[in-house]
Amino acid sequence: MPRILIVGGGLHFQRLLLDLSPDIGTTVLCRAGTLGSVQxxxxxxxxxxxxxxxxxxDWSAAATAVxxxxxxxxxxxxxxxxxxxAAAIADRLGLPFNxxxxxxxxxxxxxxxxxxxxAGVESLPHRPVDSVADLREFFDEAGPPLIxxxxxxxxxxxxxxxxxxSDIDRAFQRSVTASGPRIPPSPLLAERFVEGVGLCVDALTHQGEHHVLAVSETVVDPETQxxxxxxxxxxxPEAAVRAVTAHVRAALDALGVESGLTNTDVILSPEGPVILETHLRASGNRIPELIRLATGTDIVRLWLRQIAxxxxxxVPELRRARPxxxxxxxxxxxxxxxGESGTLLGIDGWEEATTLDGVHHxxxxxxxxxxxxxLQNDSSYLGEMVFVADTASQALERAEAAVGSLRVRVHPAEGPHGRRGPSPAERSSSGGQ
Structure with a gap:
């Protein structure tokens, strides 16, 4: 029976891991703040x-005792x-992990x-930014736009x-104070903004080999990203997919990724692919579900089988993904x-949209x-709709049309000096603003 020490929370992943086999044993080592995500x-x-x-x-001592x-x-x-x-514990116990x-x-x-x-993989202009003066200097050096x-x-x-x-002061203050649940503010990085097609590349690294399981396209809000x-x-086109997958493999090599699931955000610019960031985990935003629907591969289950x-x-899923x-x-x-602030009064047309052709979820x-x-980040979403179709364009068009048919009604927040803004009817908006 494999005995697995799970470090941290994990929401449904812990349950899915245990569901793989009754022979799997697990112990969880977590902080008090993530106990609620232990299922x-x-x-x-x-x-x-x-x-x-x-x-x-303390963590290493607790793991050693376990x-x-x-x-x-x-x-x-x-x-x-x-x-x-987790990495420090694995290193101390001599167990496989990145x-x-x-x-x-x-x-x-x-x-x-x-x-x-x-590693010579990329040379995107970038600079650590610790002050408004740093950002202003990089702006003058690299030129706009910057992220x-x-x-x-x-x-x-x-x-x-x-x-x-004129955006510099506002941007610095917004970014330097940004935080979320278990995400404290952190030092800033400024980069040259890259125009192109946004992509998410999901891969499973096994025994040092990076198997790209899907290349998904991302549509972002032009102002908030x-x-x-x-x-x-x-x-x-296939040639572009090959270029992107090769670039991501080179990046994972440069970062020293040895095993596990990764998702890497990429911009495919006219000059070629550029890495935005990568993660040692499954993608969010229902992307694993999209991959399962489009390819038949349950990438999360495959990852958990590797962990076990x-x-x-x-396995056929990895062989099928080559090259x-x-x-x-x-x-x-x-x-x-x-984009509105205030109180959500309702979403008109929701029930009708959920019955449209191709809706999966x-x-x-x-x-x-x-x-x-x-619209601040992905915690700002009001709803989500998943559609399937024969082609990517058709699936995206169905999803856009469904969300575009919705009407969000918002009671506006109080404006300056306690004055109210326009009425809710005046401030209602269509989906995807």
Whole structure:
């Protein structure tokens, strides 16, 4: 029976791992702040909870104690929050996992950029930014537009687009203070903004070989750079897919990724692909579901089988993805958003939209009465709809049409000096604004 120490929370991934086989045993080591994301506590051999203020030495000591009482075969970690702890524990116990230096390089965008440049993979103009003066100097040097981002954030938190010199102060203040649940503010990185097609590349690395399982296309809001939609497969010619997959493999090599699932955000510019960031985990925003619908491959289950110790090198899903992913149909997800702030009064047309041709899944993510702060990050979504079709263009068009048919009604927040803005009818908006 494989004995797996899960470091950190993991929402449904823990349950899915246990569902693979009754022979799998798990113990969870987590901080108090993530205890709520430990599912099925009664199914784990033990759940060890540390203070949110526990040191790295405390984590290693706790893991060593677990291993002494319940010898561990494997290490798993399902989100970025405690991957550094997991890597250190695996290194101490001599168990397979990505190295501490790889985890640090992937989860810190400043170090990602340095690694890619040192390896000769990319030379995108970028600079660590610690002050408004730093940002202004880089703006003058590199020229607009620039992207400013917290180096250790995720979920589009704190991303700012700098198009003009007048944007610099606002962008710096927005990005330097950006935070979220278990995402504190972090040092900033400024990069030259790259125009092109947004992509998400999902790969499973096994025994050092990077198997690209899907290349999905991403549609973003032009001002906030928050994701609005994804479609699998990306609407690209085969030559472009080959170029992107080769570039991502080179980046994963440069970062030292040795095993596990990764998702890498890429811009395919006229000059070629450019890495935005990568993650040592499954994609969010329902992308694994799109991949399953389009290719038949359950990438999360494949990853969990690897975590459980299976040699997945010869499974049909990996063989089928060589040299590039193969799709039998297409799937798209479109998120309902609004730029308005205030109180959500309702979403007109929702029930009708959920019955349209090709709809696979639809869910409201914000209920009437919820407070809205415009489109800030992927926590701002009001709803999501997944469509399937024969082609990527058709799937995306169906999703766009469905969300575009919706009408979001918002009671506006109070304006300056306590005055109210226009009436809700005046401030209603169509989906995807």
């Amino acid at each position: 099925g506590i009664e199914r784990h051999h033990a759940v060890v909870v540390l203070s949110d203020r526990a040191s790295a030495d 291993d002494r009482l319940w010898p561990v075969d494997r290490i798993a970690s399902f989100s970025e929050v405690d991957q550094d702890r 190295s501490p230096s790889t985890v640090r390089a992937v989860n810190d965008k400043r170090e990602t950029r340095a690694r890619l440049r040192a 400013l981002k917290p180096s250790r954030a995720r979920g589009s938190i704190g991303i700012s687009l700098v198009r003009h010199a 928050v994701d609005l939609a994804h479609v699998t497969p990306a609407r690209l 110790g299976e040699d997945v090198a010869a 590039i992913p193969v799709h039998s149909r297409a799937a798209a997800v479109r998120f309902l958003t609004t 639809a869910a409201r993510l914000a209920q009437d009465g919820a407070g809205l702060e415009g």
